[in-house]
Ligand code: C2E
């Protein structure tokens with residue numbers, strides 16, 4: 365009986381593996397053409413200062429719509445783009461779009477925004493990244509301090525010595541760095557101190573039940589005091605309710621991002637939001 369179960373288990377495993385790799389293959393093939401076929405779009409989600417409720421930044425988030433696959437989540441296609449190294453050309457395109465958009469909003473006379481762009485592991489470790497970022501900023505004529513690059517805690521801590529060198533290089537070029545999904549990796553505090561980062565992004569998994577779960581409360585307030593003692597800013601991800609916001613405000617969190625303010629939006633809708641925005645705390 366045990367044998368039979370084992371065999372069935374094995375069969376199930378291979379079938380699941382197979383359909384997953386079929387889907388992955390479909391995605392890689394479709395993704396190869398996505399750029400040329402204009403299927404990719406960058407959305408922007410506002411980042412808001414908790415103290416005064418103003419929109420002070422935007423996170424660029426990639427969207428992909430394919431005629432047969434429909435809308436595919438970046439959580440699914442980014443890892444596949446990483447494995448196939450397609451992320452290098454796609455990622456370069458995202459940085460270019462986001463920087464160009466930030467410049468456009470600046471030219472239109474909106475209050476200066478900091479544009480945050482996600483970096484994947486492959487992009488971050490690619491030898492050309494710092495020069496590429498400088499080149500794009502120069503070509504699009506955007507001051508480097510208007511760009512912030514988000515690196516997940518997991519990627520930063522995977523090889524902390526290497527990460528420090530790359531962050532120093534980007535920092536020297538005037539670009540800001542933030543540590544994304546903070547709290548989900550295993551940070552060594554001694555490295556965290558050496559990272560040239562500016563901001564910790566508190567992962568949304570801790571924010572979700574912040575008003576009811578005592579452990580999440582404790583984790584979030586610990587992250588905020590850790591950041592304060594290291595001279596870093598904090599931003600909470602995934603803020604959806606006023607109760608979450610009140611707790612974060614009470615704890616001294618600097619910024620927030622989430623559906624309470626807005627979902628990620630196409631650039632024209634983000635622009636409309638900039639024109640009509642009223643902060644939720646006023
Ligand atoms: P992330 O950088 O941690 O982005 C935050 C995710 O949370 C986004 O999902 C965003 O849409 C979602 N979110 C924002 N506010 C709320 C909220 O109030 N509630 C909930 N439930 N979710 C919220 P999205 O856009 O699906 O992106 C998922 C991940 O894919 C990102 O996580 C990032 O790691 C990756 N990604 C997205 N765009 C890019 C890109 O251009 N380059 C790279 N390398 N990765 C990207």
Ligand code: MG
Nearest residue numbers: 423482514544
């Ligand atoms: Mg991010």
Ligand code: MG
Nearest residue numbers: 544545565601
């Ligand atoms: Mg995140």
Ligand code: MG
Nearest residue numbers: 516544545567
């Ligand atoms: Mg994430």
